[in-house]
Amino acid sequence: MAHDVIVIGGGGAGMSAAHSAREQGASVLVLERAPADRRGGNTAFASGTFRMVHHGAPDIKAVVPDLTDDEIARTDFGQYSAGDYFDDLGRITQYAIDPDLAEVLVHNSADTVRWLQQRGVRFLPNYGRQAYKIDGRFKFFGGSVIYANGGGEGLMDAHFKAAERSGIEIRYNARGTDLLQGEHGIEGVRALVDGKTHEFRARAVVLASGGFEANREWRTRYLGPGWDMAKVRGTRYNTGDGLRMALEVGAQPFGQWSGCHSCAWERNASDFGSVDTRHNGFRHSYPFGIVVNSHGNRFLDEGADFRNFTYAKYGRVILQQPGGYAWQVFDAQVKHLLRDEYGMGGATRVQADTLEGLVAKMQDVDAGQFERTVAAYNAAIARDVPFNPNAKDGRRTRGLEVDKTNWASALEVPPFEAYSVGCGITFTFGGVKIDTTARVLDIDDQPLTGLYAAGEMVGGIFYFNYPGASGLMSSAVFGRIAGREASNFSRRSS
Ligand SMILES: Cc1cc2nc3c(=O)[nH]c(=O)nc-3n(C[C@H](O)[C@H](O)[C@H](O)COP(=O)(O)OP(=O)(O)OC[C@H]3O[C@@H](n4cnc5c(N)ncnc54)[C@H](O)[C@@H]3O)c2cc1C
Structure with a gap:
């Protein structure tokens, strides 16, 4: 095999997967549909806010080491317990969220923010957008405190710099079109690279190519009449390719296909x-x-x-x-x-x-x-x-x-x-079904060997609505897990 792990899509989920696979020792190739100067997916468009569990100033200081004593003294960060996070996810999704995926998201949130920080992402308190000043003190509201310095663009810059340091290979203008199947399950990807067809072999594949928000026809088909006229807030490249590829090899559609952010x-x-x-x-x-x-x-x-x-x-x-x-x-x-x-x-x-x-x-x-x-x-x-x-x-x-x-x-x-x-439109909610280790499941809830998914293309997390700042968190949490598990699988199967 040329690579241990191929990641399709170089946004927040894909790059988190690439890092975590690489740090387990896997050789990693990221195929990214966009040209290099438009890389980063929807993640690069994001304001950069993350929703994580925290218990006040010490937890914020742990991910914002630059926080001064003076800032701490004049800020009420509040607390956001795991229970608060579950309550918000439940209430906002009308209790449709898959409870196992919710567990994974909530319990890995703070640790994954620290993990990103160790990979060069700088976090700051979001004084401008998530707090108001009352009687000389800032008070945070709505359960989200931190954001990545430079917003989504800064976050992705940090991801790409870390990828360069660790030897992750990235091919731009590389549009995944099909998953390659062999006797060991998913064994690679067919892609159009600069318009020419190539086949890339790997022991495991992580799909992280976003939803279908940029596909006018699918929007109308799944979200309903009128959605062709919505404006796309983010990238033009998330047209559902990864979802189609996964469904073609038998992945189970999951989550709210008629819903979106x-x-x-x-x-x-x-x-x-x-x-x-x-x-x-x-x-x-x-x-x-x-x-x-x-x-x-x-x-x-x-x-x-x-x-x-x-x-x-x-x-x-x-x-x-x-x-x-x-x-x-x-x-x-x-x-x-x-x-x-x-x-x-x-x-x-x-x-x-x-x-x-x-x-x-x-x-x-x-x-x-x-x-x-x-x-x-x-x-x-x-x-x-x-x-x-x-x-x-x-x-x-x-x-x-x-x-x-x-x-x-x-x-x-x-x-x-x-x-x-x-x-x-920001992103779509419908996706494929994964288990808590990010393995893509088939219609009988059995894992499709060698196939993992993360980010927007995972179904079962958001329904009807969305608690702000949980998209980046979810992409990072499940991306990190998908990369680690894909790497472990590739080692076992080598
Ligand atoms: C304007 C805006 C603001 C936002 N603000 C926030 C925020 O502040 N906080 C928050 O939590 N969330 C926010 N979000 C949502 C958040 O950005 C997403 O939930 C998250 O970034 C999705 O990550 P992802 O990696 O799944 O998708 P993406 O970052 O979109 O990455 C998918 C990648 O796959 C690539 N791709 C697509 N098809 C193919 C293919 N066939 N082959 C190869 N590559 C392919 C795309 O080019 C893209 O680079 C915002 C979104 C937008 C649009």
């Missing part, structure tokens, strides 16, 4: 993401305003939970509105709470000193109904409850068809602003 996204964004402007399309501050459709009506509870727990399901709800778009509306009282991407280039934004003037600029919204919606919303707010962006404050509306259950702040102080949003 999708959120409010700049309405006029281009069809695919760009790493350089990867933050510009985010519109995640809706908990502090209202969201209306073209009829001028609110249609979701903007304050149902911290945005970490709602944003990944609201893209679908926006897509279902007439025309597939909506407007987020804010006033001057909450302007300081808007995330920095609201001020970045490329936003479809209008501003006016009156609500009437604002809706006139929104053009494609029923003006009369919009003004009635805002008036009813303002009148329904429990104004005696203090507004607190840092906690689910219970400052809510009562009696509306769709109530806002936290952070209800009246739209009454000019200037008013509105941002137009559509649906941006």
Whole structure:
């Protein structure tokens, strides 16, 4: 065999698999479909936040050694126990998550972050996006504290540098097309390299080539009508190749094939993401305003939970509105709470000193109904409850068809602003079934010899919705396990 382990896909899951196989002594080849200057997959597009179990400052300090005493003194990191993590995964996925995979994800989270750190990934507390300052102290919310320095791009840079140091071979412009089967199970990969067909032999193969979010036809086929029109937030290369290859050799489809992570996204964004402007399309501050459709009506509870727990399901709800778009509306009282991407280039934004003037600029919204919606919303707010962006404050509306259950702040102080949003798809939830050692299982729950999977293409973890910052964590945890197990298998079979 030319290599012990071949990894298909060089994103976060694939590179985690490559490192962990390599450190077990395996020779490793990564086949990556993208050219080198577009490498890193969706992982490179990520903000870089990781959701891990921690018990406050000492655990954060363990992965952020640069953390100063002064920073510790003025920060409340909170705690995020294994129980909290299970609760969030259960609640957010409507308890559909596979319990064995949940166990693996939760119990390996902190250790895998430390493992990444030892491989050169620098972690920092996410003061800018996951904490608010109250009375001079930062308080973290929503269960996620740390992010990789430089975001997903920084994370992937660290991965590729570590790969160079350890002698992992990477072929770019190398699109896996078929799995090669032999008497010992999966024995390699057929790939188009620079457009020419090659066969690569190995003792074990790790599939880590993402979901099918960038495949318009599959989106429509599996997610449903209208999904062809969603914008892809990340890479254009995750078109379901790995899933197809796995299904062709008998892998069991698993998880929610009709589900995906999708959120409010700049309405006029281009069809695919760009790493350089990867933050510009985010519109995640809706908990502090209202969201209306073209009829001028609110249609979701903007304050149902911290945005970490709602944003990944609201893209679908926006897509279902007439025309597939909506407007987020804010006033001057909450302007300081808007995330920095609201001020970045490329936003479809209008501003006016009156609500009437604002809706006139929104053009494609029923003006009369919009003004009635805002008036009813303002009148329904429990104004005696203090507004607190840092906690689910219970400052809510009562009696509306769709109530806002936290952070209800009246739209009454000019200037008013509105941002137009559509649906941006992040990744798909349907995948293949794996066991707790990342072996791909067939339809009878038996392992397909020599085949492992990790990352977005694993089914059974996310359903309906997604707790923010668990995608990178899941990719790293299962990638690390897949690489280690593939390497062990290759040693046993040599
Ligand atoms: C804009 C954005 C922001 C995000 N922010 C966060 C965040 O802050 N925190 C978080 O936890 N998650 C975040 N996510 C989700 C997270 O990025 C993913 O869950 C995770 O990175 C997926 O890792 P992966 O390795 O499975 O996929 P990817 O990183 O996409 O890697 C898959 C790789 O496979 C390659 N490939 C595809 N087909 C083939 C083929 N046939 N042959 C060879 N290679 C192939 C692709 O080119 C790609 O490089 C974000 C995603 C996006 C798009």
